Amino acid sequence: MRDFVASHIKTVPPSGIRRFFDIAATMDDIISLGIGEPDFPTPPEIIRAGVASLNAGETHYTSNSGILELRQALAEHLERLYGVRYDPETELLITVGVSEALHVALAATLEPGDEVIVPEPCFVSSNPEVVFAGGVPVNVPTSVENDFQLLASQVEELVTARTKTLLLGYPNNPTGAVMSRERLLDIARLAEQRDLLVISDEIYDRLVYGVEHTCFAALPGMWQRTVLLGGFSKAYAMTGWRIGYAAAPAEILGAMRKVHQYTIMSAPTMAQFAALEALRSSEEAVQEMRGRYDRRRRLIVEGLNSIGLACFEPRGAFYAFPSIAVTGMDDDEFSERLLMEEKVACVPGSAFGSCGAGHVRCSYATAYDQIEEALERMARFAQRHG
Ligand SMILES: Cc1ncc(COP(=O)(O)O)c(C=O)c1O
Numbered sequence: 453m454r455d456f457v458a459s460h461i462k463t464v465p466p467s468g469i470r471r472f473f474d475i476a477a478t479m480d481d482i483i484s485l486g487i488g489e490p491d492f493p494t495p496p497e498i499i500r501a502g503v504a505s506l507n508a509g510e511t512h513y514t515s516n517s518g519i520l521e522l523r524q525a526l527a528e529h530l531e532r533l534y535g536v537r538y539d540p541e542t543e544l545l546i547t548v549g550v551s552e553a554l555h556v557a558l559a560a561t562l563e564p565g566d567e568v569i570v571p572e573p574c575f576v577s578s579n580p581e582v583v584f585a586g587g588v589p590v591n592v593p594t595s596v597e598n599d600f601q602l603l604a605s606q607v608e609e610l611v612t613a614r615t616k617t618l619l620l621g622y623p624n625n626p627t628g629a630v631m632s633r634e635r636l637l638d639i640a641r642l643a644e645q646r647d648l649l650v651i652s653d654e655i656y657d658r659l660v661y662g663v664e665h666t667c668f669a670a671l672p673g674m675w676q677r678t679v680l681l682g683g684f685s686k687a688y689a690m691t692g693w694r695i696g697y698a699a700a701p702a703e704i705l706g707a708m709r710k711v712h713q714y715t716i717m718s719a720p721t722m723a724q725f726a727a728l729e730a731l732r733s734s735e736e737a738v739q740e741m742r743g744r745y746d747r748r749r750r751l752i753v754e755g756l757n758s759i760g761l762a763c764f765e766p767r768g769a770f771y772a773f774p775s776i777a778v779t780g781m782d783d784d785e786f787s788e789r790l791l792m793e794e795k796v797a798c799v800p801g802s803a804f805g806s807c808g809a810g811h812v813r814c815s816y817a818t819a820y821d822q823i824e825e826a827l828e829r830m831a832r833f834a835q836r837h838g
Contacts, residue, residue, distance in 0.1 A: 476797045483826040485814040486797040490689035495737035501729030516713040518546025525731040534667035542702040550683040550696040558585035560707035566616040572805025593807030600629035604638035623656035626813035627773045628766020656769040658687035693723035748816040755827035770817040794829035
């Protein structure tokens with residue numbers, strides 16, 4: 453029989469995150485710092501709105517773009533937060549999470565062989581999605597020396613005649629890095645000079661601590677060359693509802709809508725009504741969760757540093773990304789042995805790109821007392837192997 457699997461799909465390795473969860477799932481008394489989603493339940497008013505929409509008979513497809521009220525509320529929300537203006541009729545698309553938004557953004561804009569610059573460490577789907585869309589990911593390493601921020605000079609070195617797109621993801625998963633406005637302005641200038649499209653995944657925009665999030669599309673001259681991706685999964689604790697959005701100039705958004713229309717039809721209807729309620733009434737809940745993440749963030753960063761696992765201070769998302777160099781282990785071995793010996797799960801940094809090696813991702817979307825206990829176990833482990 454022929455080999456039916458496409459060769460470009462074979463080049464994509466399975467996610468390095470799954471393996472540890474599969475092992476952890478078979479063990480008791482595990483503390484997981486491996487999870488990339490809020491531990492909080494969805495705020496009750498959002499759940500009520502989703503359920504109410506079902507009871508009201510909203511069980512059909514919606515407009516391909518998503519319900520207009522949600523797009524209108526989103527347009528107001530983005531303008532209020534960042535001063536960016538999008539026409540709800542033509543420049544906003546409601547998607548099945550940022551996952552789908554990323555997929556349609558790449559599928560709608562890449563020609564086969566187009567190069568996409570992807571800073572690493574990055575979200576595990578970034579490189580595979582570029583490949584699925586026929587593009588070629590060109591990775592640029594970020595490092596702790598620059599607070600895991602991307603420098604325009606690094607991007608400039610990699611731009612070729614085939615480069616079409618720069619994929620940004622800040623606040624960053626897995627490092628927690630937030631880009632300063634100045635560094636983003638440098639990147640904006642470069643994007644203009646080299647005529648790049650910027651796809652900016654800002655799913656963690658609401659989860660920043662002591663700094664301001666800069667929306668890339670709001671920078672001078674960037675609106676017209678930016679696809680802004682955002683969502684509800686993280687800030688509103690709505691991962692299971694599967695709702696995100698894309699905002700872009702009408703011509704690009706129209707192309708994305710075409711891909712979305714033929715592959716997805718419309719995002720889940722009850723989840724769209726729930727997301728609408730989230731925008732209308734859940735700001736307090738967002739701030740409450742953000743405050744609690746911040747408390748845990750300070751606990752985990754201080755704790756990791758005090759046990760000798762040097763940890764850069766993350767300013768966004770809900771991840772700490774300590775170096776495990778002092779143990780002499782690589783990040784795979786560290787994660788596996790920590791899991792086996794102390795029953796603490798974290799994710800090897802190299803799962804997010806080769807420059808993540810020597811680090812592990814510890815999520816603090818876990819209860820405060822669990823983080824305290826995890827730190828005690830990690831201290832024992834570090835002492836044994838330091
Ligand atoms: C950077 C980043 N982008 C996108 C996603 C996917 O989010 P969604 O649930 O909206 O598909 C995640 C999830 O972990 C993420 O970390």
